[in-house]
Amino acid sequence: MADKNKKAAPKKPKFSPYWIYGGIIIFFIALQIFGSSAGTENKTSPSQFFEFLKEGDIEKVEIVNNTIAKVYLTKEAESKEEHKKSKPTSIFPTTTKLPNYTFQFGDLKLFQESINTINKDLEQDKKAQVTFTQESNPWGELLFSLLPFILLIGVWIFIMRRMSSGGGGGAGGQIFNIGKSKAKLFDENSEVKTTFKDVAGLEGAKEEVQEIVDFLKNPSKYTNLGGKIPKGALLVGPPGTGKTLLAKAVAGEAKVPFFSLSGSDFVEMFVGVGASRVRDLFKQAKEKSPAIIFIDEIDAIGRARGKNAMSGSNDERENTLNQLLTEMDGFGTNTNVIVLAATNRADILDSALMRAGRFDRQIHVDLPNLTERKAIFEVHLKPLKKAEGLDIEFLSKQTPGFSGADIANLCNEAALIAARKDKKAVEKQDFLDAVDRIVGGLEKRSNLFSVEEKKTIAYHEAGHATVSWFLEHADPLVKVTIVPRGRSLGAAWYLPQEAYITRTSKFLDEICVTMGGRAAEKIIFDQISTGALSDLENVTKKAKAMVMIYGLNEKVGNITFYDPAGENGFVKPYSEKTAELIDNEIKNIVETQFQRALTLLESKKDVLKKLAERLIEREVIFKDDLEEILGKRPFTNHDSKLVIEEKTSTNEEE
Template sequence: MANEKKNPKEKKPKFSPYWIYGIIIAIFIVIQVFSSNSYQETNEITPSEFFKYAEENDVEKVVIVNRHIAKVYLTKEAEQKEIHKKSKPTSLLTPASNLPNYRFEIGDLQNFENDLKAINKYNILSNDTEENVLADFLLGILPFILLIGVWIFIMRRMSGGAGGGAGGQIFNIGKSKAKLFDQNTEVKTTFKDVAGLEGAKEEVQEIVDFLKFPEKYTTLGGKIPKGALLVGPPGTGKTLLAKAVAGEAKVPFFSLSGSDFVEMFVGVGASRVRDLFKQAKEKSPSIIFIDEIDAIGRARGKNAMSGSNDERENTLNQLLTEMDGFGTKTNVIVIAATNRADILDKALMRAGRFDRQIFVDLPNLSERKAIFEVHLRPLKKAKGLDIDFLSKQTPGFSGADIANLCNEAALIAARTDKKAVEKQDFLDAVDRIVGGLERRSNLFSVEEKKTIAYHEAGHAVVSWFLEHADPLVKVTIVPRGRSLGAAWYLPQEAYITRTNKFLDEICVTMGGRAAEQIIFNEISTGALGDLESVTKKAKAMVMIYGLNEKVGNITYYDPAGENGFVKPYSEKTAELIDTEIKNIIETQFERAVELLSSKKDLLDKLANRLIEREVIFKDDLEELLGMSPFGLSTSKTTKTDEEE
């Protein structure tokens, strides 16, 4: 339309010095081609033919060029002869009168002259020397051009001008690698795209307001905070939250990773920190986001192998100085993200540097629903898809897990040529993500299949009759991932776990091996995953949570590694810990054996149904085992029993 304005951001071709190089080379090639036309189009003859024409007085002159090429010029009368009519060549650059009619190569010049004297035609002979001035000139300066070109190429690469970003090459190695987002940069992520995390969003949004309207907070005497630390498990949305800040803030936003400060050269990390804050101060008010800050913020002095001049510590020292050193009064706020806050240096965590720690935890039920709504937007969903149901089926899922789940469900639906993503596709995606891909190609012997069926039936029966066990909803002997079979549960969302819960879970996990002991009077190697799980839980009870009477109310939890390689307890205590861990597991194993012995008929029924159908669900469990004595509601599961 006539009123349409041209987009100023439309890319236009940029001038490049390589264009000039190309034009010069093209001109040189054209000159060479046309200047050599005379040689290419001149008729070739033999020396005997030349002497024949000379004896017939057809030759006006013969010119010896550079002592080996003879150019033959005919008389005007000879050119009219039928035999010589097509001998005159043409050229775009050279006049026809200057072009010879024929040419040939001579051998020895002295012999050629003697032959001409023998026929009394020596008077037509002349000598000439031809030089290609342009070619000789280019050949003379070509080595210098190559040297200069290589030197310019190397210098441009080293300075980051050709193919390397700022700070990516040797002369800019001390420059910051931060990527700048400002009002000219299109960042599409906003707080609307960050579902859940309402508390974290509120605090981060307040930081943006600090920079947009500082007088609102400083009029009362308050100070703008220096930094905020986003802490939480992987995949909970820390980096996404920072992207939303970049999209919402109307101030410059510098984004980089903690590993961007690390380099093989001494002093580079500290130099990059200085350059980063220099750029941020020049554009203040501004925000700096450092992802995975534990790469440089690890507590100092914990690594006994490093010297006092450790490069990482120098980088951290410079960061501490820039954040709250002598005379730092600029509107620059630092936002950092990590899932390992326990190993960060105390000086980094003090007030005045990272004033706030914003915990970004795994989403709860309502937050998972909001996250599903965000990731379901681009999908073609089936009508009536129950988002509440999906939220209940994914306890313990992070935001990244839910995004992966929605994508996997779409792929499963497309694989079966569906027009929309249905509820069953999401349930299959949960199975795929948690348990792995089905391996129906695995061929088991009858005895192996029976062992796996009784093993999984043992888990199912024990969990069905224990009060504090997670609700059981599905049992399968179809191999997935590492597991040869699985009993699936729906973990209950709780913030605290009591001793009875731990013990019942250990008992359920040992139910598979207990069933093998009762039925086959021997055990197999199929319970490796079970043993790993119960050992980890029993060790946590004794050493971390203080849930063992003999060891007492004490914890040996050391996430920061402050104890190094030294045990924080005596050898006597170590023996006691080992004994208690073993006692907990063996006691629950005997408990599982006792329970299954009393329910052997149910164990046989469930195992036979598994051998017959391979997968059984809630209805089958209630039909074979009866209603759960504790009235636990069950649904689709997200927890598998891994086996080797």
């Protein structure tokens, strides 16, 4: 029974420093209220006072600070009926006599003359004695003198606590704990459900990080052979490819303390805070070693030093980076702390950060290929109620160039489309509609076009389709539509090959296809419209890449002006003469392919008109319609892995 009673006993409240603050405030308030007087007196008025004085009831009048009169009655007067309630009461024990009445008066000189006048008419033993005193409340004055400072300190504490987000003490000793690391700790007490099973595709990247996890679990397996545990691994890849997801899987699998934060968490408006947070982060990690630190978007602090001339040399971001470099590989570095970092801008990172000894490994997380997309679909299709017999391989073929995040969004969008149509399961067509929605944008059937506008758009898209059908290196066409989506008024959808290199002939054919819409307008209407803005942007970008980046132009030569790190700044790495040559060659490539498209469409003018009329009639036509009108495509150089569905759109720019 005793044990049960002990267990049932309520917990004592924890001590809080705010209790001390509250006690001090109450103490000062009590001094202010009770310090000026030890008792309470009855109030009276000057007119009543003079009546009491005429009757000889007043023994003494004490004038305090020339504004307040304290009235003391004689013993005989205190026994009168009218003065029985005037006896003062004392809050604290006192030996001094307390006044019976108090009141405030106006002019001191006039008040004193009135007392003297009445005293002359009274007998000697009934005259009132007048005295003068000065009273003060030192505690109250002290309180009022300290009050502004107390308010300022209180406001400052409030602001600093808000800015530091309630963090603890920092390694740099900043006041109010602003220098503490904001890293979120995952350890055996934290439930991280993500594992390597949840990371589909990325087989090579998974092997690398799994080995790092194994280093921490079984270090002797590697150190017995004289090897050293790697100090860091940098995950590099396009957005949405699963870098952060991979780090989450490491946190779920490692079973060691895992510190996670973003590069921007080091950045603060106060000088030295970033470096202090780095020190505090590594201090915590070393205390819990072996441990893993994950810094997402490390380019926020890892940008190459000395590139920003506007901020000068004493840059807070550079100080933070310098501290990170020292902690990762400096004197006294603890080898049991491994740093994982992720970025999609590895080209701008500082070379000192990228060297071996800091980030020993760079793990490239690329866009998934066909097999990896299939595995990613299998992961994201699990929670969906999908139709029986859904072909996952078909879906993976329709989504090349999609990242893992894009595929997750596609599956969710397909489920929303199916729900909008009140279906019981998500079907193949819902996924195709979702691809159209993501790549092309929201369908806008409410847009009302005039007959002339609709005809122009139809011939423009028919021009794209016809040119692509008769060029060897152009991508096969899947469908053509004049239903507006997003910013596009119409679109031609292609099925390009998954390839890692592109030849000059491929570039030129793609530019020719893109200019086919503009060429069709020129042939049919003998004028061109503003609808080809995106086409012009596309061909200019490709021609510029051919000349300036890939060295695919004979006159400019086998050189590149590609500058991913931005080291050239605002200075052109070529002369004015070369700049003029580059401009002329870019223009020459585009104009040559435009004339090529014109020539091809002039020879195919009859089928171009048939295709445009079919588009006006149906709004959307597919490969079967193209084969019916244009015949079998003469080129079949693409293999079975032609899997992308991509659009060339006509954008209206008003």
